[in-house]
Amino acid sequence: MTVGKNIIVVGAQWGDEGKGKVVDMLTEDAIAVVRFQGGHNAGHTLVVSGKTVVLHLIPSGILHKGVYCLIGNGTVVAPDALVEEIHGLEQQGIEVRSRLAISSGCAIVLPSHQMLDKMRELALGRNAIGTTVRGIGPTYEDKAARRGLRLSLLRNPEALRSQLEAILDAHNFMLEHCYGAKRFDVDSVFDMLLSYVEDLTPMLADIPNLLGRYRQNEKHVVFEGAQGCLLDLDHGTYPYVTSSNTVAGYASVGTGIGPREFDEVLGIAKAYTTRVGAGPFPTELHDDAGDLLFRHGGELGAVTGRRRRCGWLDIPALKKTARNNSMSMLAITKLDVLDHFDTIPICIGYRCGDDLLDEAPEDSLLWPECEPVYETLPGWKSSTRGVDRIESLPYAARCYLEKIEEIIGVPIVLVSTGPEREASILLGNWL
Ligand code: IMP
Numbered sequence: 001m002t003v004g005k006n007i008i009v010v011g012a013q014w015g016d017e018g019k020g021k022v023v024d025m026l027t028e029d030a031i032a033v034v035r036f037q038g039g040h041n042a043g044h045t046l047v048v049s050g051k052t053v054v055l056h057l058i059p060s061g062i063l064h065k066g067v068y069c070l071i072g073n074g075t076v077v078a079p080d081a082l083v084e085e086i087h088g089l090e091q092q093g094i095e096v097r098s099r100l101a102i103s104s105g106c107a108i109v110l111p112s113h114q115m116l117d118k119m120r121e122l123a124l125g126r127n128a129i130g131t132t133v134r135g136i137g138p139t140y141e142d143k144a145a146r147r148g149l150r151l152s153l154l155r156n157p158e159a160l161r162s163q164l165e166a167i168l169d170a171h172n173f174m175l176e177h178c179y180g181a182k183r184f185d186v187d188s189v190f191d192m193l194l195s196y197v198e199d200l201t202p203m204l205a206d207i208p209n210l211l212g213r214y215r216q217n218e219k220h221v222v223f224e225g226a227q228g229c230l231l232d233l234d235h236g237t238y239p240y241v242t243s244s245n246t247v248a249g250y251a252s253v254g255t256g257i258g259p260r261e262f263d264e265v266l267g268i269a270k271a272y273t274t275r276v277g278a279g280p281f282p283t284e285l286h287d288d289a290g291d292l293l294f295r296h297g298g299e300l301g302a303v304t305g306r307r308r309r310c311g312w313l314d315i316p317a318l319k320k321t322a323r324n325n326s327m328s329m330l331a332i333t334k335l336d337v338l339d340h341f342d343t344i345p346i347c348i349g350y351r352c353g354d355d356l357l358d359e360a361p362e363d364s365l366l367w368p369e370c371e372p373v374y375e376t377l378p379g380w381k382s383s384t385r386g387v388d389r390i391e392s393l394p395y396a397a398r399c400y401l402e403k404i405e406e407i408i409g410v411p412i413v414l415v416s417t418g419p420e421r422e423a424s425i426l427l428g429n430w431l
Contacts, residue, residue: 011228012267018333020044033061036254038226043302073105074254104152130277208256240279283311
């Protein structure tokens with residue numbers, strides 16, 4: 001019997017790389033798809049049979065019949081958002097409950113976390129992080145402070161009530177005294193949480209145990225990263241990051257199985273670069289080229305509808321994320337967005353003070369000083385939209401991909417040329 005692989009899929013840039021589509025494709029040979037970090041700040045857009053579905057908390061495998069979807073302990077869960085998402089899928093005729101398993105160790109995102117997120121961003125003014133205002137940061141903070149609520153409390157309303165009182169005391173104090181905002185009423189938050197008990201408790205399960213069982217299967221298990229590695233709390237452009245670890249190593253922590261259980265790490269990168277929210281972005285464009293990337297790439301955020309900042313491909317940043325994740329494979333998405341350019345610059349290094357760097361630095365405070373050094377490649381000025389064979393790509397497009405592969409040193413296994421599943425070129429070692 002061939003044994004299925006445990007494959008981690010991570011965004012190699014600042015998120016929105018098109019992970020949803022790639023995970024969805026991998027799912028054809030998978031028994032399960034697992035989320036291990038983040039929360040409903042994520043927005044995974046899938047286009048299947050002409051229909052667009054945006055998922056926030058539920059793993060992208062849900063659109064495939066018979067595939068299990070797991071939410072690991074490293075994920076933070078807003079019960080209201082999760083139940084709304086389940087209902088939305090059910091209304092489209094997708095069976096969810098028999099296939100969704102959720103760790104009882106997930107931290108609960110409360111409405112007061114969302115309010116704190118909003119108030120902090122307002123108070124930061126021009127220095128705001130540009131969060132999704134979903135309460136993700138404050139929830140991870142409470143988890144680290146050991147006063148957070150976990151989903152297991154839904155099974156014990158008495159304990160839930162007393163822990164909720166304690167945490168709301170802390171939140172209300174901050175809201176009232178730091179931000180002059182309204183207090184949250186314990187009774188109404190408690191009632192709101194109780195109203196989800198019936199929906200959610202049947203799906204609470206022992207995730208490490210399930211993953212141990214799936215390991216015996218011929219099919220793969222896909223660990224679906226959310227956001228991107230440059231938003232990682234430790235390895236990203238701190239403090240302009242999210243509050244979870246988005247790198248592949250967290251797939252172990254956030255699901256409860258050890259690091260020897262993983263076989264492959266697939267990084268996903270756009271053929272150019274985007275970022276939402278504030279923070280350093282060395283290759284950002286403020287000209288017509290940036291505008292073209294924005295328009296042809298449809299670069300509006302799936303969660304907040306914000307315009308994404310756009311720029312050229314940043315190889316030093318990708319080299320860093322390849323290292324931080326021990327990336328074994330690379331997928332390049334949205335190649336077709338580059339169809340419109342006469343020439344395409346790629347950043348191959350940074351000038352940082354007196355140094356010339358070929359890989360982004362560990363110290364995130366150096367990022368704002370990094371000046372990109374470009375090499376300009378010829379464009380192809382013809383449509384690659386929907387191309388599904390490498391031989392059918394224009395010569396210049398193939399050179400562009402070869403250049404990326406050569407410098408980063410990680411094999412490209414997939415090139416995406418449009419949002420549909422079929423608009424994909426599979427190469428060599430694709431699983
Ligand atoms: P938070 O995760 O809502 O705290 O936001 C922190 C940073 O991560 C902000 O720059 C957000 O724009 C960014 N971010 C969070 N989730 C996503 C995502 O799914 N895609 C892209 N950026 C994200």
